[in-house]
Amino acid sequence: MYISHSTIFSGFQKTFDExxxxxxxxxxxxxxxYRTGARFGPNAIxxxxxxxxxxxxxSGIDIEELLIHDLGDLHVSADTExxxxxxxxxxxxxxxAGKTPVTIGGEHTVTLGILKGFGSKxxxxxxLSFDAHLDLxxxxxxxxxxxxxxxxxxxxxxxxxxxxEVGTRAVCREELDYANKAGxxxxxxxxxxxxxxxxTLRVLKRKLADVKSVYVSLDMDVLDPAYAPAVQNPExxxxxxxxxxxxxxxxxxxxxxxxxxxxxxxxxxxxxxxxQAAKVVFEVLCGIEKARRG
Ligand SMILES: [Mn+2]
Numbered sequence: 001m002y003i004s005h006s007t008i009f010s011g012f013q014k015t016f017d018e019x020x021x022x023x024x025x026x027x028x029x030x031x032x033x034y035r036t037g038a039r040f041g042p043n044a045i046x047x048x049x050x051x052x053x054x055x056x057x058x059s060g061i062d063i064e065e066l067l068i069h070d071l072g073d074l075h076v077s078a079d080t081e082x083x084x085x086x087x088x089x090x091x092x093x094x095x096x097a098g099k100t101p102v103t104i105g106g107e108h109t110v111t112l113g114i115l116k117g118f119g120s121k122x123x124x125x126x127x128l129s130f131d132a133h134l135d136l137x138x139x140x141x142x143x144x145x146x147x148x149x150x151x152x153x154x155x156x157x158x159x160x161x162x163x164x165e166v167g168t169r170a171v172c173r174e175e176l177d178y179a180n181k182a183g184x185x186x187x188x189x190x191x192x193x194x195x196x197x198x199x200t201l202r203v204l205k206r207k208l209a210d211v212k213s214v215y216v217s218l219d220m221d222v223l224d225p226a227y228a229p230a231v232q233n234p235e236x237x238x239x240x241x242x243x244x245x246x247x248x249x250x251x252x253x254x255x256x257x258x259x260x261x262x263x264x265x266x267x268x269x270x271x272x273x274x275x276q277a278a279k280v281v282f283e284v285l286c287g288i289e290k291a292r293r294g
Pocket of ligand 1: 221
């Protein structure tokens with residue numbers, strides 16, 4: 001495994017062999033085009049995770065009851081392809097050991113490497129992505145693989161069962177055309193506000209009804225910058241943190257094979273955004289655990 005060092009995610013972590021959930025940091029932001037600094041995300045989120053409480057009222061579960069191991073950070077390269085290849089290798093080892101990979105970015109491009117790590121399983125999996133952006137450009141500033149294009153590459157290369165994006169509000173015409181042509185579905189932030197939580201959950205569950213496994217990706221810029229200002233590409237008009245957490249806790253069920261939390265660039269605020277990200281990690285873990293316990 002390409003692991004350079006280990007950092008503690010929480011004070012109660014288990015060994016790799018004992019764990020159900022394995023946390024992996026990916027301090028990578030090489031293709032960032034606006035505010036860089038997501039490479040500092042993993043440790044900021046770890047630090048925040050040590051300083052928020054562990055009981056989840058939504059699930060009735062205390063995160064301390066879960067079997068979690070923090071593997072440390074991926075040994076990243078300045079070469080994007082090489083980083084994604086290493087990431088796929090490590091995620092593959094976690095998945096094949098029967099564990100759930102929990103990846104902390106880093107920029108959103110890492111999701112492409114993670115999905116590759118699931119091997120043939122990726123084509124049978126729905127990708128449920130919470131993001132202000134669609135990330136469906138064909139090319140941006142000379143790069144074919146970047147945080148603005150990775151979802152298109154993911155669709156072309158891995159052909160997942162479905163791609164469903166949630167919280168969308170910042171797109172270009174080219175992306176809308178491609179989404180339409182490729183059958184990529186999205187729910188806008190405005191739709192969620194207009195239709196409300198219950199209706200949004202009904203729509204999401206209906207759209208995911210026919211898939212056997214789900215991978216969840218969380219770009220923290222899905223939140224309004226009022227809630228999470230320290231992201232690489234802040235976009236106004238986003239979701240409230242409680243709306244995101246309510247949706248996540250309800251849609252994350254037994255079918256979730258892994259998730260990531262990306263795009264936090266912690267140096268743009270005093271720690272609020274990293275705390276939001278840690279809370280998202282906690283609530284998703286508790287939501288999955290509750291579903292698994294049945
Ligand atoms: Mn985004």
